[in-house]
Amino acid sequence: xxxxxxxxxxxxxxxxxxxxxxxxxxxxxxxxxDAWLGVPPADVQQIARFIMDAxxxxxxxxITGVDNGREIELLYHFVADGCALNLxxxxxxxxxxxxxxxxxxxxxxxxxxxxxxxxxxxxxxxxDPRRLTLPEDWPQGDYPLxxxxxxxxxxxxxxx
Amino acid sequence: MPKxxxxxxxxxxxxxxxENLRFTVDGELVVDxxxxxxxxxxxxERSCSERNYxxxxxxxxxxxxxxxxxxxLCYCMAVEKIAxxxxxxxxxxxxxxxxxxxxxxxxxxxxxxxxxEIGFDTLFMYVWRDREVVQDLLExxxxxxxxxxxxxxxxxxxxxxPEMETKIRExxxxxxxxxxxxxxxxxxxxxxxxxxxxxxxVSGERCRQLGAVGPVLRASGVDWDIRTVFPYLKYDxxxxxxxxxxxxxxxxxxxxRVQEVIDACDIITQALDQMxxxxxxxxxxxxxxxxxxxxRVEAQRGELIYYVRSDGSDVPARVKIRTPTLANLxxxxxxxxxxxxxxxxxxxxxxxxCFSCTDRMVVLDDLRSGDSRQMTWAELVKLxxxx
Numbered sequence: 001x002x003x004x005x006x007x008x009x010x011x012x013x014x015x016x017x018x019x020x021x022x023x024x025x026x027x028x029x030x031x032x033x034d035a036w037l038g039v040p041p042a043d044v045q046q047i048a049r050f051i052m053d054a055x056x057x058x059x060x061x062x063i064t065g066v067d068n069g070r071e072i073e074l075l076y077h078f079v080a081d082g083c084a085l086n087l088x089x090x091x092x093x094x095x096x097x098x099x100x101x102x103x104x105x106x107x108x109x110x111x112x113x114x115x116x117x118x119x120x121x122x123x124x125x126x127x128d129p130r131r132l133t134l135p136e137d138w139p140q141g142d143y144p145l146x147x148x149x150x151x152x153x154x155x156x157x158x159x160x
Numbered sequence: 161m162p163k164x165x166x167x168x169x170x171x172x173x174x175x176x177x178x179e180n181l182r183f184t185v186d187g188e189l190v191v192d193x194x195x196x197x198x199x200x201x202x203x204x205e206r207s208c209s210e211r212n213y214x215x216x217x218x219x220x221x222x223x224x225x226x227x228x229x230x231x232x233l234c235y236c237m238a239v240e241k242i243a244x245x246x247x248x249x250x251x252x253x254x255x256x257x258x259x260x261x262x263x264x265x266x267x268x269x270x271x272x273x274x275x276x277e278i279g280f281d282t283l284f285m286y287v288w289r290d291r292e293v294v295q296d297l298l299e300x301x302x303x304x305x306x307x308x309x310x311x312x313x314x315x316x317x318x319x320x321x322p323e324m325e326t327k328i329r330e331x332x333x334x335x336x337x338x339x340x341x342x343x344x345x346x347x348x349x350x351x352x353x354x355x356x357x358x359x360x361x362v363s364g365e366r367c368r369q370l371g372a373v374g375p376v377l378r379a380s381g382v383d384w385d386i387r388t389v390f391p392y393l394k395y396d397x398x399x400x401x402x403x404x405x406x407x408x409x410x411x412x413x414x415x416x417r418v419q420e421v422i423d424a425c426d427i428i429t430q431a432l433d434q435m436x437x438x439x440x441x442x443x444x445x446x447x448x449x450x451x452x453x454x455x456r457v458e459a460q461r462g463e464l465i466y467y468v469r470s471d472g473s474d475v476p477a478r479v480k481i482r483t484p485t486l487a488n489l490x491x492x493x494x495x496x497x498x499x500x501x502x503x504x505x506x507x508x509x510x511x512x513x514c515f516s517c518t519d520r521m522v523v524l525d526d527l528r529s530g531d532s533r534q535m536t537w538a539e540l541v542k543l544x545x546x547x
Binding site: 079109110 | 198201203463469478487
């Protein structure tokens with residue numbers, strides 16, 4: 001029953017490399033069906049457009065946010081023709097914004113709203129930037145999945 | 161006639177879970193819809209990075225009461241991928257049997273709810289009676305009807321004994337026969353067809369664009385199932401096929417689900433035939449090496465994805481969960497738009513929404529004073545650790 005993988009992770013990375021003018025910050029295949037790519041935040045929309053056109057139909061599974069301390073890392077989990085493609089872009093804290101990919105990938109609409117809620121990374125050009133899971137009276141500037149407060153609390157606990 | 165906008169919910173607009181829908185209607189026609197979620201957000205993702213890998217197993221199981229097994233399975237798969245632990249053959253087969261048991265119970269539960277939403281309560285009662293068969297089997301194998309706690313890091317908790325095997329074969333035969341009867345009702349019963357045909361329609365192309373998954377996507381003619389896109393467990397060693405329908409409506413979604421129950425029965429029987437004897441647990445390290453991984457499974461509602469990152473300690477640095485209902489929400493809004501007000505419940509219920517899954521924050525209301533108070537993270541941590 002196993003369907004053959006139409007594009008392997010290595011092939012996929014090669015094709016993106018050919019298309020992309022800049023230098024990829026990361027390009028590795030952790031298995032035949034798992035590719036990891038890193039690009040500067042400014043180029044995410046461009047790469048997303050290329051992925052969508054190169055292996056239609058492409059499915060966007062979700063967008064993960066990770067707080068790395070100095071930056072918010074965003075991971076776009078695509079599935080292109082039976083191969084998982086994880087596109088990574090790190091948004092430095094203080095910048096806190098990135099171009100939306102909704103015009104290119106309509107499926108990103110909910111996931112980008114979740115990132116805005118949880119990490120406070122503004123999606124520039126998002127068609128519907130309302131809150132998704134947080135209540136309307138949630139304080140402005142408080143982002144539940146940011147790790148800033150953990151560092152502060154740890155300090156408070158030590159001092160106490 | 162002026163357009164009218166009104167809220168439905170947050171109390172139980174479809175299934176017994178809270179979410180808020182806002183509909184704009186022109187007479188009997190729905191012209192616009194909007195959805196507000198977050199009423200049952202429980203900060204599970206954040207809590208996962210405050211607990212160790214074993215504790216998270218229990219936490220992830222509690223993301224959802226219906227697809228609990230899919231969550232633990234997906235979590236285990238992601239963590240095992242980082243730790244590079246191969247689980248024993250027999251454990252993989254048992255995981256697959258549990259995965260399909262859960263599909264049966266969930267799809268039958270949905271079919272009952274669908275019957276209830278269209279005022280066909282007889283169907284609801286019969287289906288839920290038959291669903292008890294699979295509930296009993298789940299209880300027999302795992303000791304529980306709800307949270308089975310079967311997948312553990314490195315394998316499964318309990319083995320399937322030869323006595324259990326006999327009972328499973330008997331139970332699955334009854335379920336298969338009864339589900340064929342429901343497939344017959346769904347295709348021949350006039351009342352059922354009238355309430356489901358052309359209701360909640362959305363095209364396959366639109367589903368693709370909006371990122372819909374699972375039976376919603378397949379009922380719009382797209383053969384996309386994680387079990388074949390990224391074969392996991394033993395799905396490549398049993399005979400089955402991805403079920404789809406070109407109907408694009410509630411009827412199509414019903415047919416896909418009913419057929420998947422029949423297929424699940426066959427998969428379980430084949431698994432019992434092929435399952436080798438052997439160990440069911442592999443040794444799993446307490447600390448997981450540095451790394452990251454994604455895992456996807458086809459839960460009963462569609463693609464479920466977990467992303468786990470490890471920093472080399474016994475506590476994950478990040479666990480991200482995306483449940484199928486969130487992926488299906490944009491499509492569900494399109495389903496109700498353009499339809500009749502009377503069709504809202506069934507059209508909305510046809511994605512089999514699960515909001516405990518989708519939300520995962522705590523706002524406490526003081527009922528006596530009517531004040532709403534928000535707990536700080538520090539207070540929450542104190543509350544959690546004090547217990």
